[in-house]
Amino acid sequence: MEQIRRIRVYAWEFPVRFSHWINFLCVLTFAVTGLYIGNPYAHAHESHQWIMGWMRTLHFIAGYVFLMSFIIRTYWAFMGNRYASWKALFPFTSEQRRDLANALRFYTFTSKKPPYAIGHNAAAGLVYMGVVVLFAFQIVSGFAMYSLSSQSIIASVVGGWFLSVMELSTIRLFHHITMYLIFAFVLVHIYIAWWLDTVEKNGLIDGIFSGSKFVTEKELE
Amino acid sequence: MGKKPEREYGEIYRTLLNRGVTRRDFMKFCTATAATLGLSATYADKIAEAVQKAKKPPVVWLEMQACTGDTESLLRASKPTAAELILDIISYDYHETVMAPAGHQAEKSLADVVKNHKGKYIAIVEGSIPLKDGGIYCTIGGKSALAIAKEVCGNAMATIAVGNCAWDGGWPAAQPNPTGAVGVKDAVPGIALVNLPGCPMNVENLVATIVHFLTFGSLPVTDTMGRPLFAYGKRIHDNCERRGHFDAGQYVKAWGDHGHRQGWCLYEMGCKGPETYHNCPTVRWNEGVNWPVGSGHGCIGCAAPNFWDTMTPFYRRLPKVPGFGIESTADKVGVGLAAATAAGLVAHGVVRAVKGKPKEEKTEE
Ligand code: HEM
Ligand code: HEM
Numbered sequence: 001m002e003q004i005r006r007i008r009v010y011a012w013e014f015p016v017r018f019s020h021w022i023n024f025l026c027v028l029t030f031a032v033t034g035l036y037i038g039n040p041y042a043h044a045h046e047s048h049q050w051i052m053g054w055m056r057t058l059h060f061i062a063g064y065v066f067l068m069s070f071i072i073r074t075y076w077a078f079m080g081n082r083y084a085s086w087k088a089l090f091p092f093t094s095e096q097r098r099d100l101a102n103a104l105r106f107y108t109f110t111s112k113k114p115p116y117a118i119g120h121n122a123a124a125g126l127v128y129m130g131v132v133v134l135f136a137f138q139i140v141s142g143f144a145m146y147s148l149s150s151q152s153i154i155a156s157v158v159g160g161w162f163l164s165v166m167e168l169s170t171i172r173l174f175h176h177i178t179m180y181l182i183f184a185f186v187l188v189h190i191y192i193a194w195w196l197d198t199v200e201k202n203g204l205i206d207g208i209f210s211g212s213k214f215v216t217e218k219e220l221e
Numbered sequence: 222m223g224k225k226p227e228r229e230y231g232e233i234y235r236t237l238l239n240r241g242v243t244r245r246d247f248m249k250f251c252t253a254t255a256a257t258l259g260l261s262a263t264y265a266d267k268i269a270e271a272v273q274k275a276k277k278p279p280v281v282w283l284e285m286q287a288c289t290g291d292t293e294s295l296l297r298a299s300k301p302t303a304a305e306l307i308l309d310i311i312s313y314d315y316h317e318t319v320m321a322p323a324g325h326q327a328e329k330s331l332a333d334v335v336k337n338h339k340g341k342y343i344a345i346v347e348g349s350i351p352l353k354d355g356g357i358y359c360t361i362g363g364k365s366a367l368a369i370a371k372e373v374c375g376n377a378m379a380t381i382a383v384g385n386c387a388w389d390g391g392w393p394a395a396q397p398n399p400t401g402a403v404g405v406k407d408a409v410p411g412i413a414l415v416n417l418p419g420c421p422m423n424v425e426n427l428v429a430t431i432v433h434f435l436t437f438g439s440l441p442v443t444d445t446m447g448r449p450l451f452a453y454g455k456r457i458h459d460n461c462e463r464r465g466h467f468d469a470g471q472y473v474k475a476w477g478d479h480g481h482r483q484g485w486c487l488y489e490m491g492c493k494g495p496e497t498y499h500n501c502p503t504v505r506w507n508e509g510v511n512w513p514v515g516s517g518h519g520c521i522g523c524a525a526p527n528f529w530d531t532m533t534p535f536y537r538r539l540p541k542v543p544g545f546g547i548e549s550t551a552d553k554v555g556v557g558l559a560a561a562t563a564a565g566l567v568a569h570g571v572v573r574a575v576k577g578k579p580k581e582e583k584t585e586e
């Protein structure tokens with residue numbers, strides 16, 4: 001069998017990895033605390049306990065961290081390398097569109113050629129675009145609700161305006177449902193990351209930790 | 222404050238004195254109203270002075286498409302306080318439910334007010350105004366509610382829309398809104414209007430609004446939805462006496478359970494306090510005796526926009542998920558979505574296992 005040479009490519013710069021894992025921790029925190037806020041699954045025995053208080057506090061701290069991470073990643077979409085660029089999220093070029101078709105065919109088993117890509121493949125880019133929208137909605141709707149109980153200027157700038165766009169009870173409902181949409185994404189996301197990692201053998205998952213992927217010479221051209 | 226000669230007093234105050242309201246009761250009322258309006262106690266004197274001098278403004282009360290709950294709220298006197306008497310005295314000229322004249326005589330008294338006091342009377346509107354099919358779903362004396370509202374509110378010095386129906390259509394406007402009902406703000410746009418939503422409106426807030434008008438000569442400051450900030454500036458949840466139990470994590474799980482008997486938070490029973498702006502917890506109802514949450518029932522969000530559509534089901538925390546069946550809660554839909562995704566991934570994995578691994582090395586030459 002022919003020997004395949006793999007080259008180390010630095011794809012994910014620090015801000016991308018940083019915001020990825022901060023987001024991961026935030027989404028985890030949002031899920032645990034948000035599910036409690038939505039449906040308090042543990043009850044206090046004594047009045048001096050502060051369970052809902054803590055859950056909400058954690059949720060709001062994570063909210064600020066998440067907002068910061070979102071801003072850093074957005075900034076990097078304009079300042080970072082071409083893999084981090086916002087242009088990678090849309091199939092602008094004909095190359096990206098061919099890539100998109102290949103990826104979709106691979107995922108649906110109609111082709112055996114994995115969607116090798118140094119950054120994200122074009123299909124992933126589109127899905128990430130959707131995730132960016134979900135994240136933005138959670139931030140705006142979350143800070144809209146937060147602005148009701150917080151004097152913070154950040155809350156009113158980021159979310160306060162949204163209160164006149166949507167009714168409060170609808171905001172809560174959509175904030176809640178969007179959590180499940182994010183869950184669905186995360187399931188698919190981890191499944192595909194692990195699948196492609198085993199198929200493409202390019203250290204895809206390692207990549208989001210270390211930044212580097214290992215690609216064959218063919219993929220590089 | 223020295224006793225002033227009686228002739229300096231306006232009609233309202235003289236009537237109060239004649240009916241046996243003491244100066245002490247009167248000052249208490251002025252202080253309480255200052256508090257409702259969110260003013261400091263020093264304003265009580267200013268209010269007292271204004272009410273003492275005030276002439277009786279002509280007031281007409283229009284009854285449109287509604288359940289008369291706001292009139293009930295108005296008339297719910299158990300003892301004649303200064304507040305009730307003020308309302309009693311001023312809402313005299315025309316009030317379909319409680320006035321003495323009937324028929325043509327009644328119509329004439331309304332027409333007289335509009336003609337003789339043009340631009341000088343206060344119009345209070347209860348009920349929604351149907352627009353569909355030329356407004357035929359609510360007519361009084363042969364005139365449509367819309368025509369009456371345009372004429373009466375359009376010529377008034379100020380209009381106060383009481384209750385949800387007069388604000389955003391209320392329950393007549395709930396889906397599918399068969400009569401095309403709207404509130405005053407949409408039926409007669411551009412007039413001097415203040416809205417006191419709530420199902421029904423709280424009479425303390427009506428009195429406070431009128432007293433504000435008598436004292437300062439203007440309507441109170443409102444939010445973007447036309448509701449006075451003094452009454453609708455804070456959420457129920459922010460001033461609720463059960464809030465400590467909310468933060469602690471102590472919730473009523475079922476009616477009559479241990480937590481319910483202990484007065485714990487009604488969040489899980491569908492309390493809409495976190496989504497509703499109103500001053501119920503501070504002003505309360507029936508002369509401050511109690512209010513829904515105080516008596517063990519969650520808030521149903523009756524002062525919120527389109528509450529019949531946005532706040533139902535009343536005993537669940539979140540509204541129905543649009544486009545799914547009656548029984549759909551956000552959690553059922555969400556868990557279903559996550560489960561379907563997981564099932565899809567498992568199926569995908571099975572197909573992968575059956576089809577075998579792509580021969581990566583070979584396809585790449
Ligand atoms: C991935 C992102 C997020 C998820 C999955 C999430 C999840 C949730 C869930 C499930 C609820 C309960 C909703 C209900 O049933 O009523 C909730 C409530 C809430 N969330 Fe989030 N959230 C996210 C982001 C944010 C952000 C960025 C903020 C901004 C500070 C925020 C602020 C809030 C607030 C204020 C509430 C209502 C709390 C209350 O009224 O007590 N959330 N969240
Ligand atoms: C809450 C959970 C997660 C969320 C919301 C999430 C979201 C994202 C997003 C938005 C990106 C695009 C990165 C960018 O351009 O900034 C990404 C990339 C990536 N994530 Fe995650 N992620 C999550 C968890 C994970 C986990 C647990 C893993 C590891 C198994 C993982 C592995 C990766 C990899 C390998 C990439 C690069 C993929 C590519 O080449 O296109 N993610 N993730």
Ligand code: SF4
Pocket residue numbers: 457458459461462463464465467485486487488492493494495514519520
């Ligand atoms: S009873 Fe309702 S308004 Fe009061 S704290 Fe609980 S959820 Fe909030």
